[in-house]
Amino acid sequence: MTASPRVRAPELRGRAWHNTGGRNLTLRDLRGRCVILDFWTFCCINCLHVLDELRPLEERYADVLVVIGVHSPKFEHEKDPDALAAAVERYGVHHPVLDDPELDMWQQYAAKAWPTLSVVDPEGYVVASMAGEGHAExxxxxxxxxxxxxxxxxxxxRGDGPYVPPAEPETTLRFPGKAVVLDGGNLLVSDSARHSLVELAPDGEKVLRRIGAGTRGHADGPAEVATFSEPQGLCLLPAHVxxxxGYDLVVADTVNHLLRGVKLATGEVVTVAGTGRQWRSTVDDHPHDARSIDLSSPxxxxxxxxxxxxxxAGIxxxxxFDPIKRTxxxxxxxxxxxxxxxxxxxVWMAQPSGLSVSADGSRLWLADSETSAIRYVEGGMMHTAVGQGLFDFGHVDGPADRALLQxxxxxxxxxDGSVLIADTYNGAVRRFDPATDQVATVAxxxxxxxxxxxxGAGEVFxxxxxxxxxxxxxxxALSAAGASTVDGPRHRLERKPTDVAAGELTLDVIFAPAPGQKLDETYGPSTRLVVSASPPELLVEGAGTGTELSxxxxxxxxxxxxxxxxTAQAATCDADVEHAACHLTRQDWGVPIRVVAAGATRLPLILRGLDES
Incomplete structure (x- = not known):
């Protein structure tokens, strides 16, 4: 796919480079190679999915393809260069990464969503742009x-790429994710970057055993043979269940898109839900066979x-999941x-990442990470206790309706009915007390x-x-005297708004099938478009779901x-091939809009292709 006229790719500039051995790269250095620029931010689950989609391509085309991650942050914490360096290691990024803290490259390449991919040909011209997931084929x-x-x-x-791996660290755990207290007081931790589970003594330090071989994979079997891929959440089942x-513990095996069961007496691991494929389908409210349904980053x-x-989190x-009915x-x-x-x-959520149940079992608390919110389920309804939405975050204590998390x-x-919050990007533990409707900082x-x-002994880890x-x-630390009230910075993500005129606005989602593919209407319309607005009053007409991308x-x-x-998606299949493979491309955009007299009357969003209008 080639644009006309050809567009020269803007040169790469940023604060620093990672995974290059200290070398600053330029597109001129990469002439003769195919280059994929991956605009990502490490909080974004869709960006993490794309990292996994790119791995096989990097291996398959190692002598002709260079992937460059351009880290264009959303949250304030993501602008910290040390946090970015940690994320590059945490998520196993094995290509150069350019730190773009002020979103300069993001703007030069006209990105409007995380993730966005731009493809640069060996002569240095942009030949394709695409947003979202599902572009690997x-x-x-x-x-x-x-x-x-x-x-x-x-x-x-052809030749070797510019990637230089960093030194291997030596620590007992590497980017642990979640923990659970076992009967008897030991702690079980998901050692995410080491792709395993680790049982610790009650002191939280002494290692008693490791479940998992420590390499990325999805093999079932004994503790020393089984493999995981960046496991996160852990849930002990009630004894009768x-x-x-036939197992005691459910593990959210995140990057494998699986749930795994663990028999704690032996450490044996078995897959209990998921196919290993990432969910790319439609939503229904029917029970499904647990081993036949696709999941997305549990x-x-x-x-x-x-x-x-x-x-x-992925969707x-x-x-x-019902462990007895296996549905x-x-x-x-x-x-x-x-x-x-x-x-x-x-309800709408944004990357729910943490769960905990109240002592009486009536409430399910959840950390909704991308909205920087704490929410709860009770009586068939969802409520927000703390949090303002996708673009408001900070470190502010006090009344819940003005408190901010990150x-x-x-x-x-x-x-006692209150909840502790792992306020990850603020580097803090916060406490919300529903009885007083107050948020405080514990640590x-x-x-x-x-x-x-x-x-069980009342200690907090x-x-x-x-x-x-x-x-x-x-x-x-949990006493009133041990808490503090922080009135820190309030942040609102201010991406450059798109100026539009009042009245009619044409929304065009650009999608061109990849070479050798065609739109797939075997099971109905091949495309789907969902539009809403915040506030809802922004749109007089046009909100809702349809099948046209314009x-x-x-x-x-x-x-x-x-x-x-x-939200747009497009289904394609391989053209003129017997037993053609099918593909689904999908992306969510949140486009800031400013209504002005001389604003645009057309809004193009690129799902795949180039806007040539």
Whole structure:
């Protein structure tokens, strides 16, 4: 796919480079290679999915393809160069990464969503742009086409890439994710970057055993043979359920898109839900055979409402899993990435990442990380206790309606009805008390805390992920005297808004199938478009769901600004091939809009291709 006229790729500039051995790279240095620029931010689950999609391409085309991660941060914490360096290691990024803290490269390449991919040909021209996930097969076909073209022209140069691996660290744990207290007082921790589970003594330090071989994979079997891929949440089953199910613990095996069962007596691991394929389908409310349904980055698990509830971070939903009936299905959410309360089938979430159940079993608390919110489920409804939405975050204590968090990943319900919050990007443990409707800071100065657990002895352990350890809070930290009130910075993500005129606005989602593919209408319309607005009054007409990727909107001139929330997907299949493979491409955009007299009357969003209008 080639644009006309050809567009020269802007040169790469940023604060610093990672994974290059200290070398600054330029696109001129990479002439003769195919280059994929991956605009990502490490909080974003869709960006993490794309990292996994790119790995096979990097291996397959190692001598002709260079992937460059351009880290364009959303949250304030993500601008910290040390935090970025940790994330590059945590997520196994094996290509150069450019630090773009002020989003300069993001703007020069006209990115409007995380993730966005731009493909640069061996002569230095942009030949394709695409947003969202599901582009791996299309990228492979495009790279094959570029290889053939530029080998014929003599402009393709094969060789080793510029990636320089960092030194291997030596720590007992590496980026642990979640923890659970076992019967008897030991602690079981998901050692995420080491792809295993580690059982620790009650002191949180002494290693008793490791479950998992420590390499990335999805093999079942004995403790020393089984493999995981960046496991996160852990859930102990009630004894009567475990006896029937044949295992005691459910593990959210996040990057494998699986749930795994562990028999604690032996450490044996078995897959209990998921196919290993990432969910790319439609949502229904019917039970499914647990081993036949696709999942998407399950991040945490908790026993609630007579079953395992799963924080399905990859599609912004909660799901359920029944270990006895061996079925699974959707529990809450629509897959729209935003914050909206109400009946469970109608709510919006954004990367739910932590779960905890109240002592009386009536409430399921959840950390909704991308909205920097703490929410709860009770009586078939979801409510927000703390949090303002996708673009407001900070470190502010006090009344819950003005308090701010920053990308919390964990919650821990306490016996008195309050909850502890692993406020990850603020490096703090916070406490919300529903009785007083107040938020306070219990501890700070922590390195990306990702979970909090309370032992039977009343001790509080924090999974201090970026410090690679469990940290015990000081006695008395939970008392009123031990807490503090912080009135820190308030942040609102201010991406450059798109100026549009009041009245009719044409929304065009650009999608061109990859070489050798065609739109697939075997099972109905091949495309789907969902549009909403915040505030809802921003749109007079055009909100809702349809099958065309172009839509007439009517913008309310009485609303000065807002955000258009757009979800688009396109189904394709291989053309002219027997037993053709099918592919689904999907992306969510939150587009800041400002209504002005001389604004645009057309809004293009690129799903795949180039906007040539």
């Amino acid at each position: 299309g990228l492979a076909r495009l790279i094959d086409e570029l290889i053939a073209t530029h080998e014929a022209k003599g402009t393709l140069h 475990a006896e029937v199910a 991040w945490d698990v908790a026993w609630y409402d007579g079953r395992v509830v799963v924080a399905m 912004h939903q909660l799901w359920w 699974a299905g959707m529990y809450a959410g629509t897959t729209v990435e935003a914050l909206k309360d109400g009946p469970l089938p109608e 990308h919390p990943l964990g919650v821990c319900a306490l016996p 700070d100065g922590l390195a990306e805390p990702s979970d909090v657990v309370l032992t 924090v999974v201090e992920s970026a410090a690679h350890r469990l940290t015990r809070l000081a006695p008395g 839509r007439r909107l009517v913008v309310n001139g009485a609303v000065a600004q807002g955000v258009l929330q757009v």
